Amino acid sequence: MENKLILGDNLDILKKWTSEGKKEFIDLNYNDPPFNSNRNYNILFNPKTDTVEEAFRDTWSSIKYFDLLEDFKENDVRFYEFLKKLEVLLPTDSLKSYIITMGITYWYIYKMLKPTASLYHHCDPTTSYYIKIVLDKIFGFNNFKNEIIWKRIYSTGGVKSGNTRFGNNHDVILWYVKSKVYTFNEPYQPWPEDHFKKALEKGQHFDDNDGKGQYFWSCLSFASEKKIKELTQKDEIRYKSTAKYPEYKCYIKNSKGIPIGDIWTDILPLTPKIIKYPTEKPEKLMERIILTGSNKNDVVADFFNGGGTTIITAIKLNRNFVGVDLNHRALQLTYKRLDKLKMIAKENYYIEGIPRSSKDLRELVNKNIYGKDKDSKYALEDITTKWYLEKVQGNIKKSGDGSIDGRFSFIHNKKPMKGIVQITSSASKNHFKAFCSEVSKGTGDIGVYITFEDTLTKGIIKEAKEYGRIGDVDKIQILTFEDLIDNREQYKLPKDILLI
Numbered sequence: 438m439e440n441k442l443i444l445g446d447n448l449d450i451l452k453k454w455t456s457e458g459k460k461e462f463i464d465l466n467y468n469d470p471p472f473n474s475n476r477n478y479n480i481l482f483n484p485k486t487d488t489v490e491e492a493f494r495d496t497w498s499s500i501k502y503f504d505l506l507e508d509f510k511e512n513d514v515r516f517y518e519f520l521k522k523l524e525v526l527l528p529t530d531s532l533k534s535y536i537i538t539m540g541i542t543y544w545y546i547y548k549m550l551k552p553t554a555s556l557y558h559h560c561d562p563t564t565s566y567y568i569k570i571v572l573d574k575i576f577g578f579n580n581f582k583n584e585i586i587w588k589r590i591y592s593t594g595g596v597k598s599g600n601t602r603f604g605n606n607h608d609v610i611l612w613y614v615k616s617k618v619y620t621f622n623e624p625y626q627p628w629p630e631d632h633f634k635k636a637l638e639k640g641q642h643f644d645d646n647d648g649k650g651q652y653f654w655s656c657l658s659f660a661s662e663k664k665i666k667e668l669t670q671k672d673e674i675r676y677k678s679t680a681k682y683p684e685y686k687c688y689i690k691n692s693k694g695i696p697i698g699d700i701w702t703d704i705l706p707l708t709p710k711i712i713k714y715p716t717e718k719p720e721k722l723m724e725r726i727i728l729t730g731s732n733k734n735d736v737v738a739d740f741f742n743g744g745g746t747t748i749i750t751a752i753k754l755n756r757n758f759v760g761v762d763l764n765h766r767a768l769q770l771t772y773k774r775l776d777k778l779k780m781i782a783k784e785n786y787y788i789e790g791i792p793r794s795s796k797d798l799r800e801l802v803n804k805n806i807y808g809k810d811k812d813s814k815y816a817l818e819d820i821t822t823k824w825y826l827e828k829v830q831g832n833i834k835k836s837g838d839g840s841i842d843g844r845f846s847f848i849h850n851k852k853p854m855k856g857i858v859q860i861t862s863s864a865s866k867n868h869f870k871a872f873c874s875e876v877s878k879g880t881g882d883i884g885v886y887i888t889f890e891d892t893l894t895k896g897i898i899k900e901a902k903e904y905g906r907i908g909d910v911d912k913i914q915i916l917t918f919e920d921l922i923d924n925r926e927q928y929k930l931p932k933d934i935l936l937i
């Protein structure tokens with residue numbers, strides 16, 4: 438099993454896997470899709486500035502699900518008709534879009550789950566009742582195990598009064614299994630430290646000082662004759678005239694702790710200071726789900742990877758992983774977290790959808806996937822600004838952009854300054870000159886020109902030097918894809934700077 442991080446729309450990946458005959462390889466799948474909150478989430482580069490980039494959109498109203506549904510029809514007419522009926526009942530357009538898209542996604546995901554697998558779907562009351570109907574249909578009503586309530590914030594409303602309703606402070610996690618044979622490593626909470634002392638004092642527990650330790654009396658509503666005989670011989674059973682059933686001594690030392698119920702209030706939310714990705718979930722939450730629903734070396738998948746909390750926790754717990762997200766930044770952050778973890782060597786995982794070497798990138802450019810024809814023209818710019826370059830915001834304007842594909846800001850000698858970036862698969866003198874003249878006009882204090890090494894000429898390199906220096910670095914910098922990707926180099930900023 439290869440550990441994988443995949444850039445792309447999960448539905449496209451699932452369809453591709455299905456067409457390749459891939460199936461039943463996932464042991465545990467946790468998904469935390471956007472919740473239909475009608476918000477767009479931003480990643481903040483630096484809170485002191487307003488340099489933000491949209492991380493992901495949480496609005497379903499703009500997604501056109503009609504074609505998706507019609508395309509799906511031939512896969513499973515009965516499920517298609519089920520979705521059509523549900524569509525009529527759903528109250529809003531965005532809910533229709535969310536439920537139908539998620540329904541089709543789960544239809545494919547189901548095929549990728551092993552017969553012993555579990556699915557945990559994270560949502561909130563906005564969608565939980567509707568998505569349950571769909572999941573009941575796919576997994577089977579009897580394969581629904583729990584609705585877990587996770588108290589995700591302490592309170593809402595704070596100290597202010599005058600709220601118009603109770604605070605929304607819980608999320609819902611729906612747990613489904615694929616068959617009767619599944620993994621459930623029952624989680625326990627440790628007993629409070631003074632629990633046993635207090636229970637003895639209160640007369641709730643007993644100790645016969647026979648070395649067996651503390652026990653309490655528990656009702657024996659059903660037992661075989663053999664069991665009753667055994668308990669009687671060990672003097673571990675009693676009969677009360679007032680009770681219908683006998684009671685037996687339930688020894689505490691056999692108790693692993695307090696079994697965890699379906700309301701989780703013991704996992705603290707992340708504080709805004711440590712959140713690196715919008716709506717990031719705490720590792721403790723993932724730890725509980727992964728430890729309960731999988732074993733070592735199992736495959737844990739997250740089709741809405743975000744900042745990668747699921748797979749980071751999975752690695753720490755010796756599981757294999759698959760993480761999918763359509764957002765570059767999400768995968769970039771996950772990649773950084775993986776790098777920091779150092780628990781998994783780079784050769785042991787694979788990033789699909791992002792070239793990992795300049796040679797791979799060149800191949801994609803040559804195949805017209807990145808960079809040549811009209812539709813793919815901007816993919817090279819997008820992937821370079823979002824994935825390889827640090828703290829650069831890609832230019833949203835794709836044409837008439839005045840030679841600018843990305844921008845960054847910094848402070849030099851206490852003055853705010855700007856950098857501009859131009860990205861091309863093949864440099865030419867005229868193209869380079871046009872970029873340099875933008876810098877000369879003052880559009881940028883530093884200009885970074887990125888291209889493949891073999892398209893650079895001596896003339897271009899010489900001309901770049903002629904624009905002089907800012908602090909201790911060149912004003913016009915040429916960075917090759919070879920440096921950027923293979924050697925992990927970045928553009929250079931003057932020493933006395935503060936990157937913002």
Ligand SMILES: C[S@@+](CC[C@H](N)C(=O)[O-])C[C@H]1O[C@@H](n2cnc3c(N)ncnc32)[C@H](O)[C@@H]1O
Pocket residue numbers: 445446447448469470471472492493714715716717718719740741742743744745746747761762763764767
């Ligand atoms: C709520 S976030 C997940 C947060 C994650 N649980 C964490 O702890 O960081 C949802 C993620 O789903 C991604 N997403 C939304 N639609 C997607 C799709 N169709 N395919 C792949 N990823 C998608 C978004 O880009 C976003 O990163």
